[in-house]
Amino acid sequence: MPQQTQMLSILDLLEMKRVGEKISCLTAYDASFSSLIDLAGIDVMLVGDSLGMVVQGKTTTVPVSIEDMVYHTKCVTNARRRAFVIADLPFLSYFSSENALINAAELMQKGGAQMVKLEGAHTVIIDALVNFGVPVCGHLGLLPQSINQLGEYKVQGKKSRDAEKIANDAKRIEQAGASLLVLECIPAELAKKISQELTIPVIGIGAGLECDGQVLVLYDMLGISIGKRPKFSKNFMASSIGISDAISQFQRAVKQLDFPAAEHSYN
Ligand code: KIV
Numbered sequence: 431m432p433q434q435t436q437m438l439s440i441l442d443l444l445e446m447k448r449v450g451e452k453i454s455c456l457t458a459y460d461a462s463f464s465s466l467i468d469l470a471g472i473d474v475m476l477v478g479d480s481l482g483m484v485v486q487g488k489t490t491t492v493p494v495s496i497e498d499m500v501y502h503t504k505c506v507t508n509a510r511r512r513a514f515v516i517a518d519l520p521f522l523s524y525f526s527s528e529n530a531l532i533n534a535a536e537l538m539q540k541g542g543a544q545m546v547k548l549e550g551a552h553t554v555i556i557d558a559l560v561n562f563g564v565p566v567c568g569h570l571g572l573l574p575q576s577i578n579q580l581g582e583y584k585v586q587g588k589k590s591r592d593a594e595k596i597a598n599d600a601k602r603i604e605q606a607g608a609s610l611l612v613l614e615c616i617p618a619e620l621a622k623k624i625s626q627e628l629t630i631p632v633i634g635i636g637a638g639l640e641c642d643g644q645v646l647v648l649y650d651m652l653g654i655s656i657g658k659r660p661k662f663s664k665n666f667m668a669s670s671i672g673i674s675d676a677i678s679q680f681q682r683a684v685k686q687l688d689f690p691a692a693e694h695s696y697n
Pocket of ligand 1: 479614645
């Protein structure tokens with residue numbers, strides 16, 4: 431009889447943190463890439479609102495709508511067999527608990543996501559979502575939805591006061607009931623400290639080697655994004671024979687602690 435592929439759950443990700451196995455994660459936006467990523471054994475697919483930039487050609491993630499997110503999440507989950515799927519709540523889709531619950535329902539019921547991600551330490555919103563059975567992934571460090579406040583995409587938490595705030599916010603997010611946390615573009619030492627302090631898995635992007643897992647924007651790691659690739663990313667296509675091979679190389683590099691290297695990290 432053919433072996434049934436078991437879909438990963440949050441318990442599998444928690445167990446990976448407990449035993450020290452790194453969690454691999456890539457963004458995905460459509461069925462064909464979803465299938466390739468899944469077949470390569472990547473643990474988590476994130477339907478990121480980065481789709482606004484890499485798929486829709488916008489300059490920021492701000493214009494992405496909940497309808498866009500539901501559409502792309504559905505495309506990804508249609509082809510997924512094993513990977514755990516997280517979908518982003520887009521800009522201003524979680525300004526109140528009610529608003530967040532309505533939009534999380536869209537992503538989970540129509541899109542098929544297993545978890546939603548939101549940017550910032552909005553603990554009241556996280557608590558409300560969790561109380562209604564919505565698993566939440568937090569996101570701290572560089573918050574792309576706040577680009578119009580930040581003015582530029584750059585490393586966060588370099589000053590000790592800012593680092594302290596990020597570390598405290600991470601604890602508050604865990605206490606509010608989040609099951610996962612993404613740390614984007616912060617010094618490796620800070621990400622290491624947060625990963626050690628939290629019991630929930632911490633997935634890094636530009637946050638050094640010592641997070642519990644690594645995520646990259648798919649189009650960056652395939653070298654097909656418009657514009658300059660961020661320092662923390664790596665073009666895995668450069669040394670591969672094709673897309674599936676590049677994704678498998680990323681998978682191996684994360685599991686074997688070969689990625690990210692020092693050149694992809696911040697001090
Ligand atoms: O939207 C996205 O792709 C993300 C990653 C950068 C973590 O949130």
